[in-house]
Amino acid sequence: MRLSKLYMPTLREAPADAEIASHKLLLRGAFIRKSASGVYTYLPLGYKVVRKVEEITRQEMDNAGSQEILMSAIQPKEIWEQSGRWEKFGPEMFKLQDRHNRDFCLGPTAEEYFTTLIKDEVKSYKQLPLNLYQIQTKYRDEKRPRFGINRAREFTMKDGYSFDTNSKTMEESYMNMYCAYEKIFDRLRLDYKIVQGDNGAMGGSQSHEFIALSETGEGVIAYSESGKYAATTEKAEVKYVLPEKEEKLEMQEVNTPGTTTIEAVSEFLNVSKNKCLKAIDLMVEEKPVFVFIPGDRELNMAKLIGFLGVAEHSIEMMSDEEIISLGSRPGFTGPVGISEDARIIVDKNITEIDNLVVGANKEDAHIKNVNYGRDFEAEICDDLLEVQVGDIIPETGEEYKFARGIEVGNIFQLGTKYSSTIGAKYLDENGKDQLIWMGSYGVGVTRSVSAIVEQNYDEYGIIWPMTVAPYHVIVTVVNAKNEEQLALGEEIYNALQKEGIEVLLDDRKERAGVKFNDRDLIGIPLRITVGKMAMDKIVEYSTRKERVNEEVSAQDAINRAIETVKEELK
């Protein structure tokens, strides 16, 4: 492609709302343009990168025995109602009606849809296992779309689904996808960690997330130095260190004016924070729920959601009025004598701590020496705590380390969650109806593009890995009005194209500075500069990463480019 023809409107400055490097550089380098909040257009260079990520994903899915199909982006309401997710997905789901007022959504994912597809056509165990995928536009009406194509409302996702006769082969299908995902993200040249995930809205048991490490990532992972353990902080288990056992004393109400925080009450009563009960007052699906955890910890909302089995958007903080109407006071909520209309849930560790200080459900009052079992009872959840610095990994005994990252892939063992609600069954060898065992597998195609940029840029622009670069080589003719330079540029351009190398020829009649800045910005991995020494067939060769020019003969430059491209595509 000739740059004189390429539609590449690069920008000197990124718009003010672009916060992170990938967002800024993809805009500046004319890879993407914003059409609306969280909605983007891919310009020629950007779409080439997207297609390369798609193609790598496709190849590895095909190699793993999965088969590509394409379902519609609009999905009928009925199939979502069967699983209960029509309501559960909440405002993240774009909904619409057709001219006959029939309800549809723009698919945010497709567990229900794939299950419905195979439901009537997979009849026998002989047709299983089966693995299908699609590379398709997906929709999530994010509360806060941000970071460009990192968290967009319309995006490209590979979603795939496995169908098996039993849990054991489901696990094999899952491991098969696990390995395929490693190959995909390796070929995308991402630096990533595979971590145990939270199953969240997907349901099912085991899951893993593929997290591209990046300081700008919205996800936090907790892992062990040894590499033996890694999980999202949503999932990471907390082994809480209990305060020492004491003799249980008698309850005593104390006046504690203005102590509406754990810090305040701990200081006022001179009691360590881990002996104070932290209350989180919530409305869940519009019903009151009081959650109590040790005062020195934070609530892990994902764990609570998993325990309750509700949708994230159905949880809100309780208002002061609601707290009062339940016979308590904001800042002084406690489990003793609270309204029986509310659900009370405690982190399991609470049952092991003696002589707790708890809110007295009165203004400016707490109760000391409260003990679980003797003074109150509640629903017990094994682990409601957010992991924190200093915690020990239960499985390995090491201290947790933390890192930020971008979730580019996830895999879930769904079990029979969807097949049971939708009724997807097969006949086993004995002619008996059995539920199909499923897995679901996602790759964020467009999000991977932003993750690749987050890991591959410098002060001058993007540095694309060869495997996803929009072009492999850029040939810059320093002075395109000079016939000798242009002729040699064309010669190199043609020679490389003949070898199947994807080449850009910068034949624009622009100043050299403009051309050099553009090529740094758009990040083509290899560069050949044709300048004044063109008459002697001498050019400059450099990589985008090193940016160090080396004088070589045109033929050497061609040979080196071909060799490097082939090497790096391996």
Add this chain to the structure above:
Amino acid sequence: MRLSKLYMPTLREAPADAEIASHKLLLRGAFIRKSASGVYTYLPLGYKVVRKVEEITRQEMDNAGSQEILMSAIQPKEIWEQSGRWEKFGPEMFKLQDRHNRDFCLGPTAEEYFTTLIKDEVKSYKQLPLNLYQIQTKYRDEKRPRFGINRAREFTMKDGYSFDTNSKTMEESYMNMYCAYEKIFDRLRLDYKIVQGDNGAMGGSQSHEFIALSETGEGVIAYSESGKYAATTEKAEVKYVLPEKEEKLEMQEVNTPGTTTIEAVSEFLNVSKNKCLKAIDLMVEEKPVFVFIPGDRELNMAKLIGFLGVAEHSIEMMSDEEIISLGSRPGFTGPVGISEDARIIVDKNITEIDNLVVGANKEDAHIKNVNYGRDFEAEICDDLLEVQVGDIIPETGEEYKFARGIEVGNIFQLGTKYSSTIGAKYLDENGKDQLIWMGSYGVGVTRSVSAIVEQNYDEYGIIWPMTVAPYHVIVTVVNAKNEEQLALGEEIYNALQKEGIEVLLDDRKERAGVKFNDRDLIGIPLRITVGKMAMDKIVEYSTRKERVNEEVSAQDAINRAIETVKEELK
């Protein structure tokens, strides 16, 4: 691909609502599945065909210098309001709101969107001409989705747009696309005609449609035997043969009981039909419009819409009550003395016919000897008539011939219609603001798939052209339990794959009849059958089209298949 692994749930019978061959065969052959009215899923074989059509389209667009991008499928309301099409598109446009109640549509096309994209970034004549395209999912909420993927509500379309500095280069860009389209449809092996089109909702001047000939097509084209002329019947010009001139007589009201049709009044008064005035009573954008044409002809609605410049969905038939409220009577509408609140439009030929018989706007009454100019006046439209058998082509003097077909492509000269409403301008060589001249170009990707099937099938199933076949060759192992047969089948399968041939291996443990029926149904162009003569390395070779088996050596079969595939892909 091994058929034992391929997800290919073929059906013995097509569902009852499948009316035409392509719909039936694509369902039966497991290419597509219906998800909702007008909404389809592409199964593995079907998606392979779609991707081949996409790839041929992509290659020819790239060769023609167009550049691929990808815009979002959801488009903000604002850009459609600028062109006035937010309302004009009517119920065919899927509309939705996001969580902040902002309005979007699912793009049915993207003239406004592309114009908006380049508006701020194409600033100088130096950046023009420019040609951009995308292959993307489009949405039209059809009143009557039918014929499977032929008229679907979610479908894949290639839409492209050219941007030029003036009308002359716009025409060059248009011709460039015209030629690219010929190459695309030639490579899709379609039998098609290029016809002058009606610009309809797109606006602009010149347009052409690419019509794949098919008896099941919903479009009718009118053309000349010589090949010099072809147009859609919506567009085809009518040279009406006027009745002979007569002396103008005096108006006379006559009693014509029950003559509410042209046939009835013509017979009752013994006046030829072409002297009777045919009335079409309409509500257009909720305002009354009476249209009058010669009694022996039909109204061409597209021509009327073009004359009125309104949206198709804004036109309805007038109710009896409305006719009466305007001082007329149903079946007796005439232009003399009709309410001045209504618009009156006549076909130009009406002004040339002497002594017309017209409705008297009274029950059971007509007026004889009515003459335009003397007795009434109206807005005159040059041509409102539908072409019919026996009409002469004005340009060539030949008689019109008619054929049915499926519109698979269209190209439009848009001029400055969209650039003027959206304000897309460039600076010319003198630094003056000028409007950009545009063209728009569509290929129905998924519709082409159905058109290909309509032209390529027999009583046994589909006969794919090599260029779009999901696989080139199918190797059928007659008895997959026989080791020798299976081994030879595998050998041929591997040998062909090594040469880059796309091969299916039917290694299923099914009866031979099932396998033969399936391979006929799914229409793989070349077939190699490995049966009892496997021990002598003898196989049967046949084409899907001929279905005549020939005994040849395995090696000969391989060689012939390779040669034929290469030849037919040229």
